[in-house]
Amino acid sequence: MSTSQKVVIVTGASQGIGAEVVRAFRKLDYRVVATSRSIKPSEDPNILTVAGDIGDPTTARRVISEGVARFGRIDTLVNNAGIYIGKPFTEHTAEDYAAVMNVNMAGFYYVTQLAIAEMERHSSGHVVSVTSSTADNAISGGYSVLAALTKGGLNAATKSLAIEYARKGIRVNAVAPGIIKTPMHAPETHEALGAFHPLGRMGEMSDIADAILFLDSAPFITGEILHVDGGQSAGR
Numbered sequence: 739m740s741t742s743q744k745v746v747i748v749t750g751a752s753q754g755i756g757a758e759v760v761r762a763f764r765k766l767d768y769r770v771v772a773t774s775r776s777i778k779p780s781e782d783p784n785i786l787t788v789a790g791d792i793g794d795p796t797t798a799r800r801v802i803s804e805g806v807a808r809f810g811r812i813d814t815l816v817n818n819a820g821i822y823i824g825k826p827f828t829e830h831t832a833e834d835y836a837a838v839m840n841v842n843m844a845g846f847y848y849v850t851q852l853a854i855a856e857m858e859r860h861s862s863g864h865v866v867s868v869t870s871s872t873a874d875n876a877i878s879g880g881y882s883v884l885a886a887l888t889k890g891g892l893n894a895a896t897k898s899l900a901i902e903y904a905r906k907g908i909r910v911n912a913v914a915p916g917i918i919k920t921p922m923h924a925p926e927t928h929e930a931l932g933a934f935h936p937l938g939r940m941g942e943m944s945d946i947a948d949a950i951l952f953l954d955s956a957p958f959i960t961g962e963i964l965h966v967d968g969g970q971s972a973g974r
Contacts, residue, residue: 744768744813744814745810746771747770749816749818750819752778753774753920758947759816763951769809771804776789786809788800792848794844798848812863815863817865818867819842820845820889824881860907865896865899865911866910866911869913870882871965872885873885900960904961909959911959911961913946917932917934918945936968936969937969941968
């Protein structure tokens with residue numbers, strides 16, 4: 739088996755931004771390890787799918803071990819898996835908190851730890867996480883505490899890991915989207931949601947995929963939180 743092609747892991751890869759990221763990397767001839775709870779096997783021999791809960795360390799171990807066994811290397815990890823539960827803070831339940839922490843935090847922690855350990859063996863690699871613009875800029879009338887708690891934590895961890903592993907040839911970055919036109923937003927809500935951005939529209943999934951590809955191709959960028967949010971982070 740040839741191991742010359744680069745290999746990317748994409749979490750939350752079955753739909754939305756994750757599926758768009760898989761398509762974008764395949765266009766660049768990357769091999770892909772795609773994981774989510776509901777992902778189905780792929781007919782593309784250069785896509786390995788691993789079904790499971792990314793917040794479970796057993797799933798994370800399978801993603802790394804099966805990816806290396808199939809493709810021989812791990813070059814990039816895209817931490818895209820995430821969930822959002824929009825409620826007033828005092829209405830969140832213990833189950834809400836546990837669900838968001840499991841996907842957004844544990845889903846980052848276990849697979850990133852294992853991916854970086856694999857990248858260390860080759861003194862090369864890149865981790866990029868999809869966070870959220872609301873981690874830095876709350877919107878009046880929006881319910882974002884759990885998103886800010888978890889995605890803000892990922893932004894902070896991105897900078898810490900970037901410094902810890904800079905001398906080991908491993909870069910760590912994040913993309914912080916605004917509100918993106920994904921299947922989770924019904925078409926009738928698009929106009930109202932677009933108004934939250936200074937540019938006056940929602941972002942496209944391709945905007946996030948393009949930002950991830952840019953960071954992956956930028957060897958002198960690490961520790962960056964790249965806002966792709968229609969100007970939301972600049973002010974309103």
